[in-house]
Amino acid sequence: MSRVRALAAGGLVAFMLAAAPATPLTGQDPARIADAQLVLAPLIEAYGVSGAEGPVRETVRRLLPAWAHAETDTAGNLWVRIGRGDPVVVFVAHLDEIGFRVAAVRDDGSLELEPRGGFFAALFEAQPALVHGERGDVPGVLLPRDSGFTRHTPPPLRVDVGAGARAAALALGVGPGATVTMPKQYVRLAGTRATGRACDDRVGDAALVLALRHLDRAALRHEVIFIWSVREEIGLEGAAVAARALGTTPKRVHAIDTFVTADSPLELPNFAVAPLGLGPVARALDNSSITPPAYVDSLVALARARGIPLQVGTTNGGNDGSMFARYGVVDVAIGWPMRYSHSPAELIDLKDVASLAELIQAAAEAW
Amino acid sequence: MRSTSGSADPSRRCRVVAATALLWLAAAAATRLQAQTSVAALALRFGAMTAVTGLEQAMTDSLLALLPGAARDRVGNVTLTLGRGAPRRLAACPLDEVGYVVGAVTPEGYLLLRRVGTHVPYPLFDQQLEGHRVTVFGTRGPVPGVVAVKSVHLTRGRSTPGAIDPVFALDNAYVDVGATAAAGARALGIDVLAPVALTKQPLLYGDRLLAVRGGGRRAACAALAAAALTQPRVRGTVVVAFTVQSLYAQDGAVASVQALLGPFEETKIVTLPARYPDTAVETVALREAEALERQLVAWLEGR
Numbered sequence: 001m002s003r004v005r006a007l008a009a010g011g012l013v014a015f016m017l018a019a020a021p022a023t024p025l026t027g028q029d030p031a032r033i034a035d036a037q038l039v040l041a042p043l044i045e046a047y048g049v050s051g052a053e054g055p056v057r058e059t060v061r062r063l064l065p066a067w068a069h070a071e072t073d074t075a076g077n078l079w080v081r082i083g084r085g086d087p088v089v090v091f092v093a094h095l096d097e098i099g100f101r102v103a104a105v106r107d108d109g110s111l112e113l114e115p116r117g118g119f120f121a122a123l124f125e126a127q128p129a130l131v132h133g134e135r136g137d138v139p140g141v142l143l144p145r146d147s148g149f150t151r152h153t154p155p156p157l158r159v160d161v162g163a164g165a166r167a168a169a170l171a172l173g174v175g176p177g178a179t180v181t182m183p184k185q186y187v188r189l190a191g192t193r194a195t196g197r198a199c200d201d202r203v204g205d206a207a208l209v210l211a212l213r214h215l216d217r218a219a220l221r222h223e224v225i226f227i228w229s230v231r232e233e234i235g236l237e238g239a240a241v242a243a244r245a246l247g248t249t250p251k252r253v254h255a256i257d258t259f260v261t262a263d264s265p266l267e268l269p270n271f272a273v274a275p276l277g278l279g280p281v282a283r284a285l286d287n288s289s290i291t292p293p294a295y296v297d298s299l300v301a302l303a304r305a306r307g308i309p310l311q312v313g314t315t316n317g318g319n320d321g322s323m324f325a326r327y328g329v330v331d332v333a334i335g336w337p338m339r340y341s342h343s344p345a346e347l348i349d350l351k352d353v354a355s356l357a358e359l360i361q362a363a364a365e366a367w
Numbered sequence: 368m369r370s371t372s373g374s375a376d377p378s379r380r381c382r383v384v385a386a387t388a389l390l391w392l393a394a395a396a397a398t399r400l401q402a403q404t405s406v407a408a409l410a411l412r413f414g415a416m417t418a419v420t421g422l423e424q425a426m427t428d429s430l431l432a433l434l435p436g437a438a439r440d441r442v443g444n445v446t447l448t449l450g451r452g453a454p455r456r457l458a459a460c461p462l463d464e465v466g467y468v469v470g471a472v473t474p475e476g477y478l479l480l481r482r483v484g485t486h487v488p489y490p491l492f493d494q495q496l497e498g499h500r501v502t503v504f505g506t507r508g509p510v511p512g513v514v515a516v517k518s519v520h521l522t523r524g525r526s527t528p529g530a531i532d533p534v535f536a537l538d539n540a541y542v543d544v545g546a547t548a549a550a551g552a553r554a555l556g557i558d559v560l561a562p563v564a565l566t567k568q569p570l571l572y573g574d575r576l577l578a579v580r581g582g583g584r585r586a587a588c589a590a591l592a593a594a595a596l597t598q599p600r601v602r603g604t605v606v607v608a609f610t611v612q613s614l615y616a617q618d619g620a621v622a623s624v625q626a627l628l629g630p631f632e633e634t635k636i637v638t639l640p641a642r643y644p645d646t647a648v649e650t651v652a653l654r655e656a657e658a659l660e661r662q663l664v665a666w667l668e669g670r
Contacts, residue, residue: 162573
């Protein structure tokens with residue numbers, strides 16, 4: 001979820017829909033949860049800083065059902081189109097993750113970095129690094145500061161790959177333009193909780209894949225477009241290209257992106273309180289878009305009819321769907337609750353992932 | 368025409384083949400064992416272990432398994448006596464590290480922490496916990512968790528430019544293991560006093576540089592263990608000790624080895640220099656660890 005297109009947002013809207021489900025909650029089904037994990041884990045463990053999403057895009061391709069015909073546009077977005085006719089509905093989740101790009105190489109071989117996306121730099125200081133260079137991944141360390149110990153925020157970060165000299169670093173293929181992350185893993189926690197850096201927005205990517213796998217194509221009465229977008233974290237750039245290409249054709253767009261939750265011991269409970277494990281969230285208001293209330297009501301009715309748990313709330317951040325608004329396309333953003341956003345410790349509940357996939361499927365088939 | 372060269376006896380040929388295979392297997396096993404007990408392999412292995420000061424038993428169990436003849440004393444130090452007679456000398460390596468224990472479990476299932484170990488030269492030691500993975504060593508085995516951090520999105524509009532920028536305080540370290548209530552955390556074998564540490568993920572980079580928290584100590588201990596495993600011809604008696612609680616109570620552990628197994632005419636504390644000490648990327652050069660092993664073998668043999 002982008003911090004770039006920030007506007008002021010606030011107000012307490014989050015509430016839970018306590019309606020009794022019409023059918024059993026399949027999102028609670030252990031098989032569905034296991035399925036969600038199988039799709040999500042490799043996506044989380046793929047690396048793709050904004051502008052270098054190739055490995056993630058290829059992972060999505062590999063996970064798609066065999067029948068899905070995927071195409072990559074000039075921006076790098078991945079598209080799957082199914083069904084025919086109006087109204088055209090778009091679902092979009094972003095491929096990229098926050099990280100760094102090498103800006104320069106010093107004489108001592110250390111790499112100067114510039115951030116890609118918004119995050120607390122302190123979370124990366126004095127940590128292992130992976131430089132995604134021309135010749136593959138090169139390990140190194142993000143250097144600790146040597147002064148200014150009374151401040152949380154470090155000075156601009158650098159990476160040491162042990163090269164010792166500029167020429168040696170360049171010979172490793174880690175020159176300007178290479179992207180930098182930290183090594184990461186998907187880790188299952190207690191119950192149905194899980195952690196891994198870049199849950200934002202790999203959960204969205206996974207939910208689109210899962211929805212496609214279960215979609216009843218024969219039941220589709222209109223065209224549905226699934227887009228895995230690029231460069232969301234640095235300004236919704238991939239979505240802007242997709243929105244321009246589609247123009248006024250779509251009726252609705254569903255940005256499938258994180259609902260940053262205040263369900264955390266460190267957050268104020270003024271807004272964004274969507275507990276983990278209680279289902280996806282209609283992101284009715286954020287810093288980039290407002291969903292018309294009638295559309296929120298329709299989504300709620302759909303979820304209720306399908307027995308899918310749904311929360312409604314407001315949080316901070318922007319979403320890809322907002323780029324479609326200028327073409328008259330209504331953005332009905334949907335998220336799932338996530339703690340500790342843009343940190344190495346992003347934390348989710350797999351029940352929400354399974355339910356989110358079901359909601360996407362329902363919105364494609366029946367709305 | 369029959370050939371007269373070589374053996375025509377099939378059973379003899381089988382015996383030769385079998386003996387050759389055995390020799391090859393023995394050589395391969397020895398090579399594998401040597402590889403597993405090389406300084407580099409041991410440094411990686413020790414580097415991945417956690418031994419919060421005063422709570423080092425898992426690591427000392429591993430050392431006891433590695434070093435035939437080693438014993439654990441009443442304090443918890445692992446000692447191995449080599450040779451006999453005079454002079455009596457001691458080579459000691461502290462293996463413990465600054466870490467944490469669970470101080471409390473909240474009703475919501477979060478764990479709060481108390482630091483263990485008094486020597487913390489890196490001012491941002493606790494800040495390294497924020498937003499990172501930790502391992503909680505519960506009674507039912509290691510439990511993964513993360514330390515809570517504010518979501519960057521939710522800080523928007525809540526601070527002003529130039530506002531104070533305080534470092535992370537340990538009092539804000541809420542460990543989230545995925546439990547939703549205190550009972551859920553306890554069901555995982557977690558309660559007050561369970562050791563907690565940043566999850567160790569040793570990283571090799573550059574020209575055989577090893578980065579891991581506590582890498583200097585662990586590589587030094589690896590050099591000492593590797594030296595002991597070479598079966599040196601020790602001059603007199605040498606007690607090789609891997610000491611515990613060195614970061615507590617004024618390094619009482621070495622003193623306790625001296626009290627229990629001494630007196631010693633000479634004591635050598637084994638250390639290695641490290642870059643970025645007390646950070647998650649404390650870095651040692653494996654080449655220096657290998658040089659240290661050679662020096663230690665010479666010292667053990669009295670050369």
